[in-house]
Every structure is written in C-alpha cells, then in structure tokens.
Amino acid sequence: xxxxxxxxxxxxxxxxxxxxxxxxxxxxxxxxxxxxxxxxxxxxxxxxxxxxxxxxxxxxxxxxxxxxxxxxxxxxxxxxxxxxxxxxxxxxxxxxxxxxxxxxxxxxxxxxxxxxxxxxxxxxxxxxxxxxxxxxxxxxxxxxxxxxxxxxxxxxxxxxxxxxxxxxxxxxxxxxxxxxxxxxxxxxxxxxxxxxxxxxxxxxxxxxxxxxxxxxxxxxxxxxxxxxxxxxxxxxxxxxxxxxxxxxxxxxxxxxxxxxxxxxxxxxxxxxxxxxxxxxxxxxxxxxxxxxxxxxxxxxxxxxxxxxxxxxxxxxxxxxxxxxxxxxxxxxxxxxxxxxxxxxxxxxxxxxxxxxxxxxxxxxxxxxxxxxxxxxxxxxxxxxxxxxxxxxxxxxxxxxxxxxxxxx
Numbered sequence: 374x375x376x377x378x379x380x381x382x383x384x385x386x387x388x389x390x391x392x393x394x395x396x397x398x399x400x401x402x403x404x405x406x407x408x409x410x411x412x413x414x415x416x417x418x419x420x421x422x423x424x425x426x427x428x429x430x431x432x433x434x435x436x437x438x439x440x441x442x443x444x445x446x447x448x449x450x451x452x453x454x455x456x457x458x459x460x461x462x463x464x465x466x467x468x469x470x471x472x473x474x475x476x477x478x479x480x481x482x483x484x485x486x487x488x489x490x491x492x493x494x495x496x497x498x499x500x501x502x503x504x505x506x507x508x509x510x511x512x513x514x515x516x517x518x519x520x521x522x523x524x525x526x527x528x529x530x531x532x533x534x535x536x537x538x539x540x541x542x543x544x545x546x547x548x549x550x551x552x553x554x555x556x557x558x559x560x561x562x563x564x565x566x567x568x569x570x571x572x573x574x575x576x577x578x579x580x581x582x583x584x585x586x587x588x589x590x591x592x593x594x595x596x597x598x599x600x601x602x603x604x605x606x607x608x609x610x611x612x613x614x615x616x617x618x619x620x621x622x623x624x625x626x627x628x629x630x631x632x633x634x635x636x637x638x639x640x641x642x643x644x645x646x647x648x649x650x651x652x653x654x655x656x657x658x659x660x661x662x663x664x665x666x667x668x669x670x671x672x673x674x675x676x677x678x679x680x681x682x683x684x685x686x687x688x689x690x691x692x693x694x695x696x697x698x699x700x701x702x703x704x705x706x707x708x709x710x711x712x713x714x715x716x717x718x719x720x721x722x723x724x725x726x727x728x729x730x731x732x733x734x735x736x737x738x739x740x741x742x743x744x745x746x747x748x749x750x751x752x753x754x755x756x757x758x759x760x761x762x763x764x765x766x767x768x769x770x771x772x773x774x775x776x777x778x779x780x781x
Contacts, residue, residue, distance in 0.1 A: 385406075391739060535682060
C-alpha cells in the first residue's frame with residue numbers, strides 16, 4: 374500500500390508538532406504555511422510566556438532536536454521564556470530538522486479544502502471516507518492542488534482579531550482608524566510615550582499590555598492610559614486562587630494594581646461605540662446601566678485592541694464541519710468546553726479523541742482554532758490533541774509517542 378498522505382494547514386507550533394508526529398510514524402506529510410514558520414509567534418515574541426518550557430514543548434520534539442544536535446542547549450523544562458526564544462530555540466529548529474525540512478511549504482496560503490469527487494452536499498458514507506481530499510493553495514509558483522487522505526487544520530486564530538464595538542460588531546469608524554492589535558513591544562511603547570492610550574479588552578493579553586505600558590511612566594510621566602472593559606468591576610483581571618502558574622498571577626495582580634493605584638483610568642461596563650478622526654481620535658464609549666445607558670467621549674492618540682481573536686473557517690466551507698453557533702469552533706469540542714467552569718486554563722478538560730471527530734471523516738481541526746472564540750487554549754492541550762488525532766488516523770487507541778519515546 375502507498376504511504377498515506379497528510380496535509381497540515383499552518384506552520385505554527387501545533388502544525389509543526391503535528392508534522393513531526395506524523396513523520397515519525399512514517400506518513401507522507403506536507404505542511405502548507407501562508408507566511409513563514411511561526412510567523413504569529415514572532416508577532417508576540419517579546420512577551421514572556423506564563424507557562425514553562427516543559428508545557429510548551431514535547432518529549433518527542435526535544436528528543437528529535439537532541440538526536441540531531443547532541444550539543445544543543447534547550448531551555449530548562451521549568452524555565453519561563455518569551456515567544457522569541459520559543460520560536461528560535463524550539464519551533465524553527467524542529468521545522469528545519471532533517472525530518473521536517475522537506476515537508477514544509479512556506480508562502481503557500483490554503484484557499485479551500487474539499488473532496489476530489491464529492492461535493493459538500495454528498496451525505497456521509499463509506500464513499501466519502503474513501504475519497505481523497507483536494508486542497509487548493511496559492512504558492513510562490515501559482516495555484517496548486519494537493520491531495521491527501523487526511524487533513525489537519527492548525528492554522529490558528531491570530532490573524533483574525535475581534536472587533537472593538539458592542540456585540541462584536543465593528544465600532545463606527547473602526548475600519549478607518551489605525552488600531553494596534555496585540556501587545557506592544559518596547560519600540561511600540563516608546564512611540565507611545567507621553568501619549569494618551571486606550572486599551573480595550575479584559576483578558577491576560579490586555580493585562581500584559583497594561584503592564585508593558587507601565588514602564589513608560591518612569592521616563593514619560595505625561596503618558597495617560599485608559600482601559601475599557603465590559604465587566605462591571607474595579608478589578609478587571611480575575612486572580613486565580615493558588616494559581617499554579619506564578620507569572621500569570623503576577624500579570625493579573627500587577628494590572629489590577631495599576632487601576633487601584635490610579636496610574637490607569639478604568640472604564641468598567643463599557644464598550645466602544647464610535648471612533649472619530651484620524652489621530653488623535655475622539656472615542657465614544659457606551660456605558661451600560663440598569664436604568665439608562667450613557668455615553669462618554671475621550672480623546673486618545675493610540676488605540677490598542679486586546680479583545681481576542683476569532684477563527685476563519687472559510688477554507689472549510691466545502692467540507693462537512695459542524696460548527697458551534699456560539700464559538701465558531703467544531704461542535705463536539707465546543708460542547709465539551711462549555712461544560713468547564715474553572716477560570717484556570719490548566720484545569721480545562723478538552724475531552725479525548727471523540728471531541729476531534731467531525732461529520733467530515735479524516736479532517737481534524739487542532740490548536741487554538743479548535744477552541745474557536747474560547748481563549749483558554751494552551752499549547753499542552755494542542756499536544757494532547759495531536760496524540761488523540763493520530764490514535765484515530767492510525768486506528769490505535771494505545772498510540773502515544775509522547776509517552777513511549779525515550780528521552781535523549
């Protein structure tokens with residue numbers, strides 16, 4: 374029998390780890406990455422991760438790197454590193470290793486996924502299971518079709534930030550404004566010194582942004598930071614009791630302290646309604662009230678969007694993927710995640726292999742994209758997904774390279 378083929382969409386951390394797993398098992402693997410390997414990680418490379426390197430690497434990956442370069446010095450498993458080190462000391466070395474180098478096609482943007490001889494409307498059947506996938510991609514050489522027995526979509530979400538406006542709808546004037554998405558680095562912060570800055574968002578990315586901006590007060594005391602959150606609270610970031618990740622605890626407490634100390638002007642229970650001007654901007658905020666909604670105008674020089682991200686499922690429109698109406702993630706996993714009540718993402722139970730199954734056989738959505746709009750994804754969860762997906766592909770319930778591989 375010919376070697377079975379796997380197309381992996383996305384050359385980020387989960388895509389590279391999935392490719393390594395597949396190549397180690399002898400599959401013919403092709404990774405299609407629209408940019409460069411780990412390009413999204415590069416965008417937040419200056420941010421220190423709150424989970425240790427041991428949670429952001431696999432035994433298989435570490436062993437593969439050390440087998441090829443025995444003198445390689447990897448970070449300690451309990452070390453907290455930033456995205457830049459993760460990218461250049463782990464992800465890219467894996468992608469350029471002998472096992473994967475010839476499997477990765479950069480500059481290759483997937484445009485659509487379907488079946489070669491069956492349309493979306495053909496109902497599930499043995500015939501659908503036996504029909505190979507047809508993946509259309511825009512490559513440096515032009516449009517090209519790739520065929521495979523299996524497709525893994527690990528294309529992530531970081532390319533699709535959510536909108537600033539109420540209900541997820543763009544604020545008036547948002548598309549014309551120069552909105553910064555993500556966590557500013559030191560160069561960005563320097564450009565914002567002594568300026569009026571608006572931060573929108575209520576998660577740990579927003580908290581990290583607030584903490585980065587605090588460094589400006591030391592040499593730019595006229596810097597003014599306003600923070601818009603949807604919750605009706607003076608403590609915007611929830612602090613997890615006995616947090617097992619100490620740096621995450623530091624991020625939350627530091628950002629909350631900035632509000633309490635008055636260095637950040639908090640606007641709780643608010644959302645952005647309108648952005649006027651071309652910089653500086655007049656931003657109209659809507660404040661929710663039980664009796665009567667009110668509005669407030671503030672003038673700012675910079676707007677930072679930390680409202681989160683959403684998946685782009687457009688490449689899968691010709692496949693039979695059942696999506697959750699609330700999260701845009703695959704329904705089985707979404708239902709599992711909705712049952713979790715913990716605020717600690719390390720305690721999230723993503724279920725087992727069954728949650729990865731779609732009506733479309735042999736198509737798997739892994740990584741942050743599988744969580745849809747749910748921001749509780751951890752890379753260690755992605756490793757579990759990879760293991761579970763290959764138990765289905767290989768039809769071996771006991772298959773687990775992360776446990777059976779011998780540490781180098």
